[in-house]
Amino acid sequence: MAKLNIVILAAGKGTRMYSDKPKVLHVIAGKTMLQHVVDTAASLSPSKTIVVYGHGGKMVPQSLQRHSATFVLQEPQIGTGHAVQQTLPQLDEEGVCLVLYGDVPLIQPETLTKILSDEDALTLLTQYLDNPKGYGRIVRDAAGKVSGIIEEKDATPEQRKITEINTGILAAPTKLLRNWLANLRNENAQSEYYLTDIVAMAAEQGVKINTVQPAHEWEVMGINSKLQQAELERLWQLELANRLLLQGVTLADPARLDIRGELLCEKDVEIDVGCIFEGKVLLGSGVKVGAYSVIRNTWIAANTNIAPYSHVDDAEIGERCQIGPFARIRPGSKLQSEVHIGNFVEIKNSEIANNSKANHLSYIGDATIGSRVNIGAGTITCNYDGANKFRTVIEDDAFIGSDTQLVAPVTVGRGATIGAGSTITKDTPAGELTLSRAKQLTVPGWQRPIKKIK
Numbered sequence: 001m002a003k004l005n006i007v008i009l010a011a012g013k014g015t016r017m018y019s020d021k022p023k024v025l026h027v028i029a030g031k032t033m034l035q036h037v038v039d040t041a042a043s044l045s046p047s048k049t050i051v052v053y054g055h056g057g058k059m060v061p062q063s064l065q066r067h068s069a070t071f072v073l074q075e076p077q078i079g080t081g082h083a084v085q086q087t088l089p090q091l092d093e094e095g096v097c098l099v100l101y102g103d104v105p106l107i108q109p110e111t112l113t114k115i116l117s118d119e120d121a122l123t124l125l126t127q128y129l130d131n132p133k134g135y136g137r138i139v140r141d142a143a144g145k146v147s148g149i150i151e152e153k154d155a156t157p158e159q160r161k162i163t164e165i166n167t168g169i170l171a172a173p174t175k176l177l178r179n180w181l182a183n184l185r186n187e188n189a190q191s192e193y194y195l196t197d198i199v200a201m202a203a204e205q206g207v208k209i210n211t212v213q214p215a216h217e218w219e220v221m222g223i224n225s226k227l228q229q230a231e232l233e234r235l236w237q238l239e240l241a242n243r244l245l246l247q248g249v250t251l252a253d254p255a256r257l258d259i260r261g262e263l264l265c266e267k268d269v270e271i272d273v274g275c276i277f278e279g280k281v282l283l284g285s286g287v288k289v290g291a292y293s294v295i296r297n298t299w300i301a302a303n304t305n306i307a308p309y310s311h312v313d314d315a316e317i318g319e320r321c322q323i324g325p326f327a328r329i330r331p332g333s334k335l336q337s338e339v340h341i342g343n344f345v346e347i348k349n350s351e352i353a354n355n356s357k358a359n360h361l362s363y364i365g366d367a368t369i370g371s372r373v374n375i376g377a378g379t380i381t382c383n384y385d386g387a388n389k390f391r392t393v394i395e396d397d398a399f400i401g402s403d404t405q406l407v408a409p410v411t412v413g414r415g416a417t418i419g420a421g422s423t424i425t426k427d428t429p430a431g432e433l434t435l436s437r438a439k440q441l442t443v444p445g446w447q448r449p450i451k452k453i454k
Contacts, residue, residue: 002119003095004046005174009083010034010102011054011074016225022056024102025063026229029236030260030278033223034060036105038067043109044098044116050090051102052083079192080168081184088181091174095119098171099195104222106236107169111214115171121208122176122199124149125169127220128213135165136196138211146209148200153189164211166196167220176207244271252291261297272308279314290325298329301337315347318354336371353396366408367392376402376420383408395430 014023024034031039034051041049049069053060054077061071070090074083084099091097096119100107115123124146126138137159139148149166150159172180180198188194202209214220218235221228234255240263241254249265251257256273263277266284272291279297283289287300290308300306300317307324314331317323322340329341332349339352342359350367358364358375366383368391369375379400381392390408394400398412401420412418413430422436 003092003174004044004048004116005087005091005095005097006041006044006046006049006100007084007087007091007097008034008037008041008049008051008069008100008102009080010037010060011052011077011083012103013055013077014103014224017229018226022053022060023223025056025059026223028105028223028229028233029240029258031105032063033105034063034102037100037102037107038064038069040107040109040112041098041100042067044112046098047092047095048090050087052086079186079190080195081181081193081197084177084195085181085184085193088178091178093174095174096171097174097177099169101168101222103224104167104169104220106221106232107219108215111212111219112169114212115169118208118210120173121210122172122202123170123210123212124199125167125220126164126211126213127167127217128163129165130163132160132163132165136168137162138164138166140164145203146199146211147203149196151188151190151194151196167214168195169220170195172198172202176202266302284319293324366390367394369394370396370398370414372397374399376400376404378403379406380404381406381408 010024012023017023017026025032028036050072051069052072052074054074072086072090074086096116098116115125134152136149136151137155138146139150141147152160180201183201184193184197186193218232221232223229223232237258238254240259241251241257244265245251245254247265248267250270252272257271258276261277261279264282268286269283270288272289274292275289276294281295282299284300284302286303289306292308293306293310295312297314298312301319303319304317304321310324310327312329315329315333317335318337318339320338321335324343326343327341328346330348333347334351336352336354338355340357340359341347344361345358346363348365350364350369352369353371355371356369356373360377362375362379363381365381366389367381373394382405383389383392392406392408393411395412395414397415399417401418403421404418405423407425410424411427413428415431416428417433418424419433419435424436428434
């Protein structure tokens, strides 16, 4: 394939978004609209990706600092043709130029591949709509060949009846595009330089003009308001849900699922309603995720059950674990097989080995816990002294009684037992019972305070 230049137009302000952010930096499915387009562009292996920005100053380039795109400022913003003109010094002389839009986030690689299939033609992505209001129309001659595009503001009543609309996305040989851009005029209702005017030039020169239609209407839906953003979000989430269903995932309700990143599922995965998946999440075979759980950047091995209302963030969960309900697994946590983390238990930056359990109301932070350890209700690892973090080590087969405070750095020896209500500040020996309690007293005649009447 010839060299491919990709130009992404992202200079618009997005007045109807009522936001200080440039329109293209608003989010669909966990990524900015512009990031969606840049990622799709990257899948085509272009020789250059050029992003045209304007409103929002450096916010657009800063949002893509990790990408190799070239950024070009359009100032002032006087039309799509003018925007592409700004990229001319950056374009490779040979090959094809593909023009995309930063506020049309869900265009699919398969559709773009079709657009790029004829390197010698001007290829337009068009669509037939029952209600084409607001869009530029594709004008064809008596033989059915494309002769131009007319913007709705400039269209006659007869032309407004045309149902084939211009999406704005197109590909053209770069040499021809350079020539057409040099001849653009702004003699229209908006006094702007329309990129669409190159179509009439191509027709007059006898250049072959192709049209391609997307497989899905949502691929070419642009965003101009929060209402349109919300509508496209739901359409895309339903598409993602349908893809999971076709792969064999069981969804309690496809309409109540949010994927804000990448969700990979093996066989026999079940997901209840209201779950949110962020970043990259892998669910192993037989995993069940309970209602309203939030899972982010996490690997969960086979046959683990995540009970409702659990939060798991940047963690690794082994096979046949039981998590929740109302559990919180924070970044840096690694749970091996058959670990039980129960309701209102928080785990942070800790490693928990096979068959250990913390079933109730505990905080385990910066800890290394061995196998077959029982953590009693209300246990806390006191890992922070106000300035520094310290680690707690609990060796295999230890039993930690309820309401215990383990003041790090401290080690509980293998097979040790800690009596309930203890505050442990020193290492405890293996196989022994260690207690730390004040003497129990009864104070005769003591009366509870009585609230004073004012």
